[in-house]
Amino acid sequence: MAETRYSKEHEWIRLDGEVATVGISDYAQSQLGDIVFVEVPEKGRKLTKGGEAAVVESVKAASEVYAPVSGEVTEGNAALTANPALVNSAAQGDGWFFRMKVANKAELAELMDEAAYQAYIKGLG
Amino acid sequence: MRYLPHTEADRRAMLQAIGAASVDELYRDVPASARRKDPVDLPPHQGELAVERELMALASQNRPAGSMASFVGAGAYRHHVPASVDHLIQRGEFLTSYTPYQPEVAQGTLQMLFEFQTQVALISGMEVANASMYDGATSAAEAVLMANRVTRRKKALLSGGLHPHYRETVETYGRWGGFDIKSAAPDPAGTEDLAALIDGETSCVVVQNPSVFGQIRDLSALAAAAQKAGALLVVVVTEVVSLGLLKPPGAMGCDIFVGEGQSIGNALNFGGPYVGLFATREKYVRQMPGRLAGETVDVDGRRGWVLTLSTREQHIRREKATSNICTNAGLCALSFCIHLSLLGEDGFTQLAQLNHARAAQLAEKLGTIKGVTVLNxxxxxxxxxxxPKPAGPVVDRLVDKGVLAGVPGSRLWPDRPELADHLIVAATETNTDADMDLYARALAEVL
Amino acid sequence: MDKSQGRISRPDAGPTAEIVTASGHRGLQIEELLIFEQGVPGRSGVDLPEPPKVKDRLNGMRRQGGIGLPGLSEPQVMRHFTRLSQKNYAIDSGLYPLGSCTMKHNPRLNEKMARLPGLADIHPLQPVKTVQGALALMHQLAHWLKTLTGMPAVALTPGAGAHGEFCGMIAIRAALDARGQQARRRVLVPESAHGTNPATAASLGFEVDSIPADARGRVDVAAFKAKLGPDVAALMLTNPNTCGLFEPDIVEIAQALHDAGGYFYCDGANFNAIAGRVRPADLGIDAMHINLHKTFSTPHGGGGPGSGPVVFSEALAPYVPLPYVVHGKDGFRLVETRESGAEPFGRLKTFHGQMGMFVRALTYMLSHGSDGIRQASEDAVLNANYLLARLKDVMTPAFEGPCMHECLFDDRFLKDSGVSTLDFAKALIDEGFHPMTMYFPLVVHGALLVEPTESETKAALDEFVASLRSLAARAKAGEAAAFHAAPRLTPRRRLDETRAARQPVLRWKPSGTSRQAAE
Known part of the structure; x- marks a missing residue:
């Protein structure tokens, strides 16, 4: 099982071979409340670390989702278009946002591991 | 002062409750240099009668369109509005309520907006419409902004048949908002080939139908050409009554429909307030500016309405909003909605036929005058x-004969001397045979 | 993730037992179908003459097939919209303390004047010699606005407040361009600003830089000064600010900004607190929009139309939108194209502005006069401070000291009660009042912004205070469940906004995605 790493902006990323899957954390979905719309990047889009990659909307909040690392999108999760509630029910599973080919694996090391992230969100109160 | 309820005793009692010696204490944060002891140099308050006299004196210096034989159009049209429309919009529950942010106590406005959105979608042949914009020209500018977002391009192509005020408004948004505009030359004959001007950078083609000169075109081929190049087709309609008779934009491949809704339910009002119409395809709904009423249910499962998809809007998204628009044209949208409800399918269609027939009769009459040509x-x-001569002075002289003859080219295109002898003439159901005879006679006399 | 704040209405309380009627109506609360569910083909609410037979000039572009509009008679339409109106709360029905929106009384004389045929039935493109009274009226309105603000110029055309911001910020860009300072692209906006401010600045290519508030709810002057630099184009500041407080350092702020080469845009949404007492010109402001639908009482109409004229300082006066009115020896003229001596930046809307709103606003001004406008501002401030004084022991004011025309509370008084700001506001609906503005400004936790306006009597304020005190006591007493179920006495109870946004139904369709009411 590949390791899940987290950004301070609450994105998670899991590398499996050359391709990583990205989504928002379970904590993030619980903070946003009922997700009503997700816009995922199209295949081929080049992302830079920290740049805007996707949009997630709850009823009265819209948030950008940033690329946790640089790379190229290989697939957006089409299931979210029809069923954005997947982000609420399975943020770190079927509710993933997109998959990407990672440009520089070293960037992953700059992200938090599970324990560090749990400590981080605890600190947010 | 009749609008201010407090007596001096009330004010004293309230100040005492506050613990302030005077109201000046409440303004203590105002820097001393900006405090004014005395009222500004303007007249004191007046009773209703005195104010009414003053306003009536101003009103009497105007010549209302209804007091003359009026044929002025070009973006605003004089139609008959049923008496019940004005009565209903003056109900305090509509007139003096705010944007329906608390849906439990604003179901009336919300249901009306849902009906309005449906009406706009139906007459334009589009899938989804918003709850209105300021007016037609701002709707057109917002349509270009939306097309830029959808296509991620920044160049709009404007038809030479577009009302010049719409063109100028879009140009203001473009010049200061950072997108490019290519405007085709004024096109009275309706022969321009816009498709040839579309390139890989074009975000949208904006075309008015009927054009500002009145020409009607089938836009299907232009829509196909735009879409083939990855651009959107924006169709502008300044006279919405035409949609009762003409093939709607939605049936010609239009991506964004914008319109001026003034003709239905709203007086001329010297240019405003009017009501901007805005409709598009369902797939673009999240890129659409403005407010939207949507259907849902309440906690007891009963059908109701709310403002929805508000995450597109400025109060949530702030600098990332689709538009900075906040206030729309709620009450004018209500006038539109009520008038169109009264008209219904048959009334709307018949009103359109009547307008067309009146214009056809007028064109016939004026076209036979020596030296006058109908270009359409x-x-x-x-x-x-x-x-046969500049239209501006002709229009001025016709005023003295009781005729508002139309809009001279020099008014709309002051920098285009070749259009100075053009005169844009509109006829509606309000024009009588006598009006038209008077016009024909007077025009023949002054030429 | 970058999260913006907002609160949803979430129907998580169970249904209440209620009296069941066969019709679904409940006394004066009458269920009303959509017009599309009532119409019948062949029916109409108008009688039009038979169109004369003419040769069709439509170029073969006649509509094919029906439109789908419903047919209703006039009495049906009257009843439909009357019933809809009865589902709305309005200023005419009661206290409407919606902070920052200024729901004051809308005098009906204004409506009557706006309907005089000499003002309503004139076409914007009639020859100017036939509309001298209309141009004179615009000129007179401009004079009042300039005198009240002390500013030398005003642009009347903007269609609403946000449109006015757009106008004012374009003028600032045009002035910077004329100075050759295109590099100034940063606009400072306080965190507490209306959402329209950053949206406007961003739409004009400015970079928005947020400035923090201090513990007093005012601009942190030190933090503001630290942000000044050669790339700063402007400051956008609301004054009185969105916390209902006057910025005491505003003159110093303006001075520092001007010294740094920036322009001062003031959001004039709260001008109603100071009109007649303070002139924006004396505060160092370069541009400010005035919401005629707030300060000068043109009706809100369920969300518009508004009107947002912008006053300008000498520095910005050349950079105004087209068209504008000038007075010369041959009477009034409407300048619609660029003329020498001015640098107009272009047209903002189809015609010359919201004339119908101009008439109403001028009527309001002539009625109030300079003394009445000043008194209205003072009474608005008095009323807000009275509410603050009567409520501060049971609700928690966000900041110390007196307020301007609106008072701001945070949700500390609801702490541990299980009642949120939203619940509290919804309970107020059952008390017969419109809620205050909630969750704005964003700088205050669980904000409740209360603006009573000058139109309310002391008795009405006392009644409102009694309700708020009772609700605060009930929240403290642990009646959270009752708050969660509120409102109970309205035509509809809390609505499912999640459903509305997840599966948007934005229009009626004959196929019946829209459900019949009162099933």
């Missing part, structure tokens, strides 16, 4: 005349 091969209720 087609029109709805408005057409363009070419006169």
């Amino acid at each position: 091969d087609s029109f709805f209720n408005e057409f363009t005349l070419k006169l």
